[in-house]
Amino acid sequence: MNRIVIITLLFLNSYIASAQLFSKERVLNNQNVDKDWISFGFILGFNSYDFDFDYKANASNTDIIVDKSAGFNVGLLSNLRINDYLDLRLEPMVTFSQRNLTYTNPDFNNSREGFREIKSTYVHIPLLLKVSTKRLNNFKPFIIGGVSTSLNLSSNENNPDDNSAGQFRTTNTTNYYELGFGIDFYLPYFKFTPSIRGIFAMSDELIRDNDLDSPYTSQIDKLSTRGIFLNFVFQ
Template sequence: MYNLLRQKNRQLNRWAAGLLLLIASQQQVSAQLRDYLNLPDHDSKKYYLGIGLIYNNARFQVSQHPSFLSNDSVMVVEPENTGGFGLAGMHTLRLSPRFEIRAIFPQLLFAYKNLTYHIKYPDPSKDETAIMSKKVESFLLGIPIHLKFRSDRIGNFRVYMFGGGKIEYDLASNSTARKAEDLVKLKKFDYGVEAGVGFNFYFPVFILSPEIKISNGLGNIHSRDPDLKYSSAIDKLNSRMIIFSLIFEG
């Protein structure tokens, strides 16, 4: 009986030692994982800042005016995809472990949205050819606001999705004073919707977030001039952009 009790005590001692060893090893692994994680306390921040470097690919969505069918000069109006660049400040407020709200201000975009006209009767005296390409430049000051949904953090990596709206002011637009040879006049204000996806890569001193989004303007930004044959052929112009950003946050 005495030997049986001694054996049971030895087994209990072994189990206790094994349990203590397991707890100690888990604590050591947790400490090692914490040491492995870059910026482990970042998710506890309520508010943080960032800066974004932007490349944009912009174009118009063109709606023809009813008078286009009776136009005997302009046969086709085609939008072109054109690249641009920009800079943005990021302001992010954490609502919960899953959701954040982000305001991008200021967002400055240099965008070029060109139009190609196919002319039936080009006028050589005005240096017209059968195909005329007109460059429309914009310097946009925008304020997009997004709601972000974040995945769980996997080591030093995370995925997020977002959607929201924007308002924009074209600093280069002057619809009442553009020269006639510019042919296309743009309004100053636009508004629209945006949606995209991004990826957080955690480094020791900052977070790098490549991000891609689609930005569609909902307003008609064309200031139509019926006295200009190139402008009179167009009814509405809506902005379309694909924006790729490299965001640095800390």
């Protein structure tokens, strides 16, 4: 019985708090922050990059495992206000990531040959459309999407050495589409915006090895980046 009472009280407390959050009039922070035609901010965040592999139809004994690790982002925001619900955003940033590839096919004599460590530093430039709801007290949810391009400073595209010398190569530039959501929080002195979004490459990024029968690249039809960004914007 005591447990039922406690659960009931917690439910009622949550319900009352939720009702007050959406209906009770509150003091509005930063009422003019969204009225500027152009505004700026800075971005800090985290990322998790992955690779999506498409194998050739005749590929056999091919399975590449991607071990992902968390990276971080830092950048700037330029926001163009279209109206109360639409904003056009440019978010140039630098992102740092690492992915480890493990080839499980039997063409390698030892595990070291079938392992590749890929550290990447991207200059990532998204152009995004932000679609917001009406402001609710001191927060405003939104969805966001658009296209982006990136320059991979660690791609090794122009490196004459390939996997036979331990160099895994990808293209310098990649185009993506992006989609995500977030919430604007209006604090007393600034606007704080956490958001999460996925990025998906639109092209093949793999640079093939010089050996057409290379066990590292010959059975891959397409390699493309995908990832998740968790960003925190301060305006």
